[in-house]
Amino acid sequence: xxxxxxxxxxxxxxxxxxxxxxxxxxxxxxxxxxxxxxxxxxxxxxxxxxxxxxxxxxxxxxxxxxxxxxxxxxxxxxxxxxxxxxxxxxxxxxxxxxxxxxxxxxxxxxxxxxxxxxxxxxxxxxxxxxxxxxxxxxxx
Amino acid sequence: xxxxxxxxxxxxxxxxxxxxxxxxxxxxxxxxxxxxxxxxxxxxxxxxxxxxxxxxxxxxxxxxxxxxxxxxxxxxxxxxxxxxxxxxxxxxxxxxxxxxxxxxxxxxxxxxxxxxxxxxxxxxxxxxxxxxxxxxxxxxxxxxxxxxxxxxxxxxxxxxxxxxxxxxxxxxxxxxxxxxxxxxxxxxxxxxxxxxxxxxxxxxxxxxxxxxxxxxxxxxxxxxxxxxxxxxxxxxxxxxxxxxxxxxxxxxxxxxxxxxxxxxxxxxxxxxxxxxxxxxxxxxxxxxxxxxxxxxxxxxxxxxxxxxxxxxxxxxxxxxxxxxxxxxxxxxxxxxxxxxxxxxxxxxxxxxxxxxxxxxxxxxxxxxxxxxxxxxxxxxxxxxxxxxxxxxxxxxxxxxxxxxxxxxxxxxxx
Numbered sequence: 070x071x072x073x074x075x076x077x078x079x080x081x082x083x084x085x086x087x088x089x090x091x092x093x094x095x096x097x098x099x100x101x102x103x104x105x106x107x108x109x110x111x112x113x114x115x116x117x118x119x120x121x122x123x124x125x126x127x128x129x130x131x132x133x134x135x136x137x138x139x140x141x142x143x144x145x146x147x148x149x150x151x152x153x154x155x156x157x158x159x160x161x162x163x164x165x166x167x168x169x170x171x172x173x174x175x176x177x178x179x180x181x182x183x184x185x186x187x188x189x190x191x192x193x194x195x196x197x198x199x200x201x202x203x204x205x206x207x208x209x
Numbered sequence: 210x211x212x213x214x215x216x217x218x219x220x221x222x223x224x225x226x227x228x229x230x231x232x233x234x235x236x237x238x239x240x241x242x243x244x245x246x247x248x249x250x251x252x253x254x255x256x257x258x259x260x261x262x263x264x265x266x267x268x269x270x271x272x273x274x275x276x277x278x279x280x281x282x283x284x285x286x287x288x289x290x291x292x293x294x295x296x297x298x299x300x301x302x303x304x305x306x307x308x309x310x311x312x313x314x315x316x317x318x319x320x321x322x323x324x325x326x327x328x329x330x331x332x333x334x335x336x337x338x339x340x341x342x343x344x345x346x347x348x349x350x351x352x353x354x355x356x357x358x359x360x361x362x363x364x365x366x367x368x369x370x371x372x373x374x375x376x377x378x379x380x381x382x383x384x385x386x387x388x389x390x391x392x393x394x395x396x397x398x399x400x401x402x403x404x405x406x407x408x409x410x411x412x413x414x415x416x417x418x419x420x421x422x423x424x425x426x427x428x429x430x431x432x433x434x435x436x437x438x439x440x441x442x443x444x445x446x447x448x449x450x451x452x453x454x455x456x457x458x459x460x461x462x463x464x465x466x467x468x469x470x471x472x473x474x475x476x477x478x479x480x481x482x483x484x485x486x487x488x489x490x491x492x493x494x495x496x497x498x499x500x501x502x503x504x505x506x507x508x509x510x511x512x513x514x515x516x517x518x519x520x521x522x523x524x525x526x527x528x529x530x531x532x533x534x535x536x537x538x539x540x541x542x543x544x545x546x547x548x549x550x551x552x553x554x555x556x557x558x559x560x561x562x563x564x565x566x567x568x569x570x571x572x573x574x575x576x577x578x579x580x581x582x583x584x585x586x587x588x589x590x591x592x593x594x595x596x597x598x599x600x601x602x603x604x605x606x607x608x609x610x611x612x613x614x615x616x617x618x619x620x621x622x623x
Contacts, residue, residue, distance in 0.1 A: 072577075074573065074576055074577050074580055076580070089492070089494075092492070093488065096491075096492075098576060100360075100362075100563060100564075101563050101564060101565050101572065101576060101604075102564070102565065102569060102572045102573050102576055103561065103564045103565075103566070103567070103569045103572050104569070106362050106363040107363075109363075110363065110491070110492075110493075113491075113492050114492060114493060117492060117494075136573065136576070138569075138570055138573055209569075
């Protein structure tokens, strides 16, 4: 097949409770395709972290998913404040999440590190004041 | 009939079925379609939870269980009452009245499932101390086990690989009956009095445990009226009850967890709530919990569809009954059995029923077609086509089960 399955999700920034809906929907499809459960786990954790990040830092964003026979590509893009120091942001435990978010159990500074850990390739592009795009590839 | 892999626990009474979509919309695994004006069950997806029985206003969905008179085929008859049975009676202040009533109904011996439950609580505490994969998910609710086997494959390794309280009770009761009656085992009939069809399903097919541990499964609702009469004539009941607070606590949600004696547990009930907890465990969003108890029925086993009483009333009654009971009357020291007695010996297999195709490449192409079709569907999930959602309809079309024209509201091409 030359064209992948493409899915688009608008991630709502106002609604914390619905964050994760997109990764849930992707997970359901991967299971139906018969993808190895260990790979499904990687995709859903990586994508959920991305969704949560967009909700916390960027008032939401967009998730575009392409499912190929060989891999899954996740592109999460937002129009948020951007990341000034990408190396610092990639460090485990570094977080700029406000206290209110931390009190919900988020903001442990593991979002980006987990996205890197659970994907086979990850690219982070960000411009301060413009937004951030994370592209991840997870091999099937 | 016992041990039959084709055994089904819910059947449709076609004459009563009006072809409405209530059961189809409520089924948590999308196992029902309405075809030719009648509901049909896709049995490979059915987990036996009983939601469709609850939803049907026409009593067209029937739980399958064994007839009471089956007990007369055996010379020596043993009743295994579920803890939930004790919550079904008005003004009951002594469990022994129920147990004496069962003896009056024709049973020769009563062995409480709550006894098996207490032994499992004891065993679970030992199992938890052995540092298993966390969180450990209870395997006591067979509908939840079936749900994991069809939909949450990766969580199978989190399941407590332990047979059910009724299995333990059945094994111990049969040994005791052989001892006390002097009869050969085949003349002894062991009957479980069940609060739900899922347990009927599990016992008949064998889920974790062997399939032939009981000789029949009776419905609490059917035994209830006979028992009411029998209980009226019970005067000065003997102290037959052999269980404590831990054992009867298993009747409601949270009871099994309490018996594990750990603080960091989670107990959820109602099948949709169970699904959302399983999703979160699968995504590793639930971290600080060691033990997860899930009951498909609202309120736990007291909410089973074969009960008579409102689950919350039954729960309150069982709480009141516990007042003068000891914490537990059964522990592993009293029974001469090793861990093999409790561990699964019939490992349940995962069943990938939601896969679009066994071949991943074909499944991917089918998924592509599902998404394309779905784009042209109204997304109302109206059910008029006979499928529970537009997505389920699109999957059925792609799998060649129904024509696309079955949806009246789709965007017509050209």
